[in-house]
Amino acid sequence: xxxxxxxxxxxxxxxxxxxxxxxxxxxxxxxxxxxxxxxxxxxxxxxxxxxxxxxxxxxxxxxxxxxxxxxxxxxxxxxxxxxxxxxxxxxxxxxxxxxxxxxxxxxxxxxxxxxxxxxxxxxxxxxxxxxxxxxxxxxxxxxxxxxxxxxxxxxxxxxxxxxxxxxxxxxxxxxxxxxxxxxxxxxxxxxxxxxxxxxxxxxxxxxxxxxxxxxxxxxxxxxxxxxxxxxxxxxxxx
Amino acid sequence: xxxxxxxxxxxxxxxxxxxxxxxxxxxxxxxxxxxxxxxxxxxxxxxxxxxxxxxxxxxxxxxxxxxxxxxxxxxxxxxxxxxxxxxxxxxxxxxxxxxxxxxxxxxxxxxxxxxxxxxxxxxxxxxxxxxxxxxxxxxxxxxxxxxxxxxxxxxxxxxxxxxxxxxxxxxxxxxxxxxxxxxxxxxxxxxxxxxxxxxxxxxxxxxxxxxxxxxxxxxxxxxxxxxxxxxxxxxxxx
Numbered sequence: 107x108x109x110x111x112x113x114x115x116x117x118x119x120x121x122x123x124x125x126x127x128x129x130x131x132x133x134x135x136x137x138x139x140x141x142x143x144x145x146x147x148x149x150x151x152x153x154x155x156x157x158x159x160x161x162x163x164x165x166x167x168x169x170x171x172x173x174x175x176x177x178x179x180x181x182x183x184x185x186x187x188x189x190x191x192x193x194x195x196x197x198x199x200x201x202x203x204x205x206x207x208x209x210x211x212x213x214x215x216x217x218x219x220x221x222x223x224x225x226x227x228x229x230x231x232x233x234x235x236x237x238x239x240x241x242x243x244x245x246x247x248x249x250x251x252x253x254x255x256x257x258x259x260x261x262x263x264x265x266x267x268x269x270x271x272x273x274x275x276x277x278x279x280x281x282x283x284x285x286x287x288x289x290x291x292x293x294x295x296x297x298x299x300x301x302x303x304x305x306x307x308x309x310x311x312x313x314x315x316x317x318x319x320x321x322x323x324x325x326x327x328x329x330x331x332x333x334x335x336x337x338x339x340x341x342x343x344x
Numbered sequence: 345x346x347x348x349x350x351x352x353x354x355x356x357x358x359x360x361x362x363x364x365x366x367x368x369x370x371x372x373x374x375x376x377x378x379x380x381x382x383x384x385x386x387x388x389x390x391x392x393x394x395x396x397x398x399x400x401x402x403x404x405x406x407x408x409x410x411x412x413x414x415x416x417x418x419x420x421x422x423x424x425x426x427x428x429x430x431x432x433x434x435x436x437x438x439x440x441x442x443x444x445x446x447x448x449x450x451x452x453x454x455x456x457x458x459x460x461x462x463x464x465x466x467x468x469x470x471x472x473x474x475x476x477x478x479x480x481x482x483x484x485x486x487x488x489x490x491x492x493x494x495x496x497x498x499x500x501x502x503x504x505x506x507x508x509x510x511x512x513x514x515x516x517x518x519x520x521x522x523x524x525x526x527x528x529x530x531x532x533x534x535x536x537x538x539x540x541x542x543x544x545x546x547x548x549x550x551x552x553x554x555x556x557x558x559x560x561x562x563x564x565x566x567x568x569x570x571x572x573x574x575x576x577x578x579x580x581x582x
Contacts, residue, residue: 116466116467116468117467118467163467187464192470195465195466197464226421226425226435227425228354228433229354229356229430229431229432230356230472232430232431234468
């Protein structure tokens with residue numbers, strides 16, 4: 107009997123080349139496909155809820171695949187973790203309805219970008235958060251972030267070499283808060299353009315610094331499509 | 345004029361081969377010596393407060409060296425950090441009296457070993473804390489740890505291939521607490537035998553599990569020197 111399984115993963119993307127299967131690099135899909143093969147002797151297509159870039163981490167990544175295997179869901183977790191590197195962990199496994207597909211059924215995604223301001227960098231945060239030597243104003247950033255919310259043409263917030271197509275996206279929420287010494291920016295939306303989350307995060311940092319004086323609403327409004335609004339900081343957040 | 349400088353470092357030891365200079369591996373002393381050379385064009389001996397093993401991290405490691413350089417202490421921090429890898433950070437630099445030597449003047453050291461108990465491992469803790477699938481009893485571990493305190497012959501708690509010499513050491517405090525989902529064991533003492541901290545930590549975990557039923561005091565008392573008391577868990581703590 108064909109079963110449809112839904113997995114929830116967590117991964118530290120520091121040494122991984124993103125989610126997507128790659129011929130000559132180690133991605134999450136590569137190691138997971140190998141682990142599924144080791145457990146089931148099958149190589150189903152594994153559908154993921156999104157493509158994360160190299161260096162991006164995940165705390166609750168959902169993917170799904172079909173299998174003829176009879177291994178109970180409770181055993182799948184430990185069996186897959188046995189074959190996965192320490193950087194990728196299966197947190198749970200459950201039976202999903204036959205029509206469920208983690209790629210097409212995703213309704214919202216939350217991306218987090220973390221920054222911290224301190225004179226000297228913290229070596230323990232080097233792959234987790236962006237070091238910003240100047241003081242950040244989380245309150246100001248939170249107010250600016252609010253203007254990302256809603257349905258907008260985000261042309262000003264995508265990589266200049268991004269693929270053609272509509273740049274209209276809906277951001278359900280954009281929040282900035284302080285958490286354990288970090289300034290975290292959480293963006294939830296139906297989907298995001300290429301590099302959009304990083305450019306939104308970089309723009310909020312520049313606004314806090316006073317280097318960008320336009321409001322987010324003005325930047326969205328003035329979309330020229332010629333260049334992104336803010337800088338694109340490095341990966342390393344969830 | 346010869347100056348004596350005292351540095352405080354933090355480092356993520358995951359990819360480093362410990363403190364000690366090595367011919368064919370990258371250690372903290374190697375990268376720091378190269379950075380000092382880049383800033384001062386000198387290669388002084390750098391005295392460290394202790395030898396940390398490969399994979400061990402540091403939050404406040406003190407070292408010292410002499411220099412003829414006139415670079416002000418305030419500039420030394422940024423200058424050295426410029427040349428250091430992201431995993432090693434100079435937190436502060438100050439002038440020390442000519443007689444100060446970080447290796448010989450150390451009066452106490454604190455080592456932390458962190459463990460966490462959860463069914464599934466956390467990929468973000470893989471190089472920071474030891475994953476223990478069974479439930480840990482921090483209260484029981486804290487009471488057992490108390491018996492490490494004082495001056496004892498720690499023969500039962502050192503690697504069987506450790507160098508000859510007195511195994512008497514003084515542990516000023518041995519504390520177990522819960523911190524952000526981790527069970528942390530902090531050991532402060534004048535000095536520790538080879539692998540002593542890891543074996544003490546492993547012993548406390550085994551006591552919590554009920555796999556060791558002797559008390560710590562009994563284990564110290566029954567020192568045979570033939571084998572360590574508990575297992576020696578991997579590095580990855582501060």
